[in-house]
Amino acid sequence: MNKGRSVKTTLLNAPYVVWSVIFIIIPLLMVAYYTFTANVEYYDISFSTADGTSYSYEIDGATVNNIEEAKEKALEQAGLSGETAANVTFSEAASQSRTEFTLEYFREIFSKDIGRAFGRSFLYSIIATALSLVLAYPFAYVLSRSSVKSQKMQMMLIMLPMWMSMLVRTYSWMNILEKNGLINNFLELIGLEPVEMLGTPAAVILGMVYNYLPYMILPIYTVMSKIEPSLHEAAEDLGCNWLQKFRRLILPLSVPGIISGVIMVFVPSISTFYISQKMSNGKIVLIGDLIEARIKNNYADGGVNVGAAMSLVLMVIIFICTIIMNKFSDDDGGNIAI
Amino acid sequence: MKNEKKNVVELRNITVKFDDDVILDDMNLSIKDGEFVTLLGQSGCGKTTTLRIIAGFVQPNSGDVLFEGNRINDVPAHKRSVNTIFQKYALFPNYNVYDNIAFGLRISKVPEPVIKERVAEMLKLVNLEGFEKRSVDKLSGGQQQRVAIARAVINRPKVLLLDEPLAALDAKLRKDMQNELKNIQRQLGITFVFVTHDQEEALSMSDTVVVMNEGKIQQIGSPIDIYNEPQNAFVADFIGESNILDGIMKEDFKVCLDGYDFKCLDSGFGKNEPVDVVIRPEDVDIVPEEQGMLTGEITSVTFRGVHFEIIIDVQDFKWMIQTTDEHKVGEKVGLYIEPDAIHVMKKSKYSGQFGDYSSYSDELDELSVVEESEDE
Incomplete structure (x- = not known):
């Protein structure tokens, strides 16, 4: 009977195995192949x-x-x-x-402009992730503690922008920030000098935060809503004021959600090319932009190889970051896996 | 002697409403120091709300909560010297057994060596020595319960609030834990306020039982008083099995049931006042037909182990009688009732709702549904 079940499980798994071979393993090998x-x-x-x-x-x-x-x-x-x-x-x-x-293509990565782009991507995505966390955490907490009805409503509001294309979302921000955009028009209206916003690092980071904030809210909210109300009460019952309750109970219990959220915001932020392109009018070049440009413009001329090499390095960086983050969660004894 | 003890918790004219539902209706309750008080009632009767008011998780719409004579309505939960044992234990999953138990002391900044000593003491009290490093997720229900007890009791609260703490345990374990809780209460001398819907649990553990229904206290008294002298049909029906009949109090010490005048020990009613009469199933003797005060026909016999449960139809009223003698369905028998087995109560709004066993099986179903949906 056990055997029958395992055969069944194998059969059920087969499509996923085929899927991951075709769409994960083979592309990965190709990236490595082009790199080296x-x-x-x-x-x-x-x-x-x-x-x-x-x-x-x-x-x-x-x-x-x-x-x-x-x-x-x-x-x-x-x-x-x-x-x-x-x-x-x-x-x-x-x-x-x-x-x-x-190793020629690999070596090329360490050229000045690629190295800089890596550094910039890293910095911007860390700032964007940190900002998202700061914004999302209190929101997720309040959300998880509000009534079921209002939770549903607020969830809707968070999800709503995600139903739109990212393209549209980013373009709307361009409209808002532009030289003749909403904000500058308003500033002019009240007699202030227009401010150059599009093309600044702040605009790029804003784009990242805006686009990926839901990915931070959702996992944290999920973990927090799993914390039983009686746990809150037990902490209060045992003498915790709000801060103590937060530090000793809520924060440790929400670490797994924080980790997931950080990974889910950091990874797309560090590899984005679209947001930086649009929000900076191409002035700020991130590693994603370089990968795109190389592959698009010099495909035959080794561009695809350099692009692959950059992707590979990026992947390794993300992989290392993820391991570090998970290590952090294990040490903290977060028991709720997500 | 008990009367000399002062009240540790007092509830005065407490009313609680959730939206338009009245949960507690002008409730008054005094709990004496060192007492084991049980709030007993079905789900939705307001017993858990009462507990949560004392803990500070619910604010009454009106009325005063007094703790050792001081009004504590505005004192937040974390500043009250009461501790709670929650229905589902509410242990902190991010801490092991030791850290869970030490939690309260750490919050109140007790030095670690002292904590170590007291946790060890607690683990001994609840028989969990050697479990310090265990994750609370890996404990059985009974063990989690013990950790919850230790976590609350270690703070040496004046009052320990227990919200159906045994509801999730199986019958055997529940009995053991009842004894253990009682022992802990005796050893520590802490006031226990215990909430349950299980009348057996209430009777066997408490010094004082508070029977509640529909947001109102029906009766307060010792388990023996509650059982022997129920104040109305609700209490009589809820605590144990009862035959509740309509009677007429002819005069002091004489009550008429089904046309037969019984001697009884009750007095102080008006002449020919209609009353409710409670007779416990174990207090009725089955005798040959001609010797009975009342006569009837046996309609059902159920073997319950210790005794038989026999339903007898007497002029269309179904009596339940518990006896160790075997009888057959269809037998015509007489009922014999001693004067001290008869308890006369004033009519109340519950009169006529309970105490007839003609719909016996339906009533059981209803009760079990109530217990399953218990989730306050």
């Missing part, structure tokens, strides 16, 4: 001189423009010139390509 391999073009040139000596050379495709140049280069390398060179017979001259292991 280069498509090298070269010319295979073989020839023999009149006296019967044969030569064979491999000419790097990047150093010459066409096969004639490659031939010349091969002769040069053989040290032949003049008459001898004129009398060689080419037995083989063809353009070839092969895939080679390389």
Whole structure:
């Protein structure tokens, strides 16, 4: 009977396994493949001189423009010139390509502008995550303690913007912040100088916070609403004032929600390209923008490889951050898994 | 001697309304120091609300809550020297057994060595030595209950409030815990205010039972008083089994039931006043037909282990009688009742609602539904 059940479980799992192989494992391997391999073009040139000596050379495709140049280069390398060179017979001259292991693209990441973009992404997404947490936590607490009816209503209000396309949401903010936007119009109306808002780091961070705030509220709210009202009462009963109750009970019990929320805001923030593009008019370049630009603009020319390398590094960074966050939750003894 | 003790908690003219529902209706209650008081009633009778008023989780719409003579209506829960044991224990899942028990002392900044000593003392009291490091999630219901007791009692409260603490335990464990709670109360001399819907629990544990219904106190008294001298049909029916009949008080010490004049021990009613008469099933003897004061036919016999439960139809009123003698359905028998088995009560709004066993099985169903939906 046990066996029957396990067969059934395996069958039920099969679609998910297939799904994850096709959409998770294979893309991951492809990213790694593009990162660490280069498509090298070269010319295979073989020839023999009149006296019967044969030569064979491999000419790097990047150093010459066409096969004639490659031939010349091969002769040069053989040290032949003049008459001898004129009398060689080419037995083989063809353009070839092969895939080679390389760290070249990886190394490129450490270039100045990519490094800066990484740093900027990291900084902005940490600020955005922290701001989201500060905004979401009290809100989630109040939400979890309000009446069921008003909880539903407020939940609706949080979810409502998420039903819209992120595109529309971000564009609306552009409209608000723009030089001739809502805020500046208002400032003008009351006789103040217009303020340049779009294109500032603050605008980009605002975009992140606005777009991802629900992902912070939801997990924290979920964890908090699982805290039984009788636990609140028990804490009060045992002499806790509000602050003590919060520190000794609510905060420790909500750590798992905080962790989930932080990960769910930090990850899309650090890898976003769209928000930064729109909210800064392309002035502020985050790592996501660079990845997009490389892949879009120089696809054939190694762009996809550099893009893959950047993605891979980004993934590793996120992975490490997640592990650290989870470690933090284990140490704190948060028992409610989410 | 008990009367010399002072009141530790007093509720004066307490009224509580949730929206338009009156939960407690002008309630007055005094609880004496060191007493084991049980608030007994069905779900929705206001017993838990009463407890929560004392704890400070509910504010009465009107009336005063007094603690050792001082009005504490405006004192928040965390500043009251009472502690509560919650129905579902409400242990903190983020702390282990030791930290749960030490919680209250840590809040009041008791030095750690003292805490250590007192937690050890508590663990001994509730028989949980060696469980210090255990996670509370990994404890059985009974063990969680003990931790909850220790967590509350360690603070040495003047009054311990217990909100149906045994409801979630199985029958056997409940009996053990009843004894243990009673022992703890005797050892520590703390006032216990215990809420339950289980009348057996109330009778076996309490010094004083407060029977409540529909937001009003029906009767306050010792378990023996409550059982033997119920004040109205509701109390008589709720506590134990009762046959409640319409009677007429002919004169002092004489009451007429079904056309037969019984001698009784009650007096002080008006001449020919209609009354409710309670006769407990175990107080009726079944005798041969010709020797009975009343006669009837047996309509059902149920074996209950210790005794038989026999329903006898006497002039269309179904009596319940508990006896150790076996009888057969259809037998015609006589009923014999001693004067001290008869308890006469004034008519109340509950008259006629209870005490007839003709719809016996329905009543049982109703009761069990009430118990299941108990979730205050």
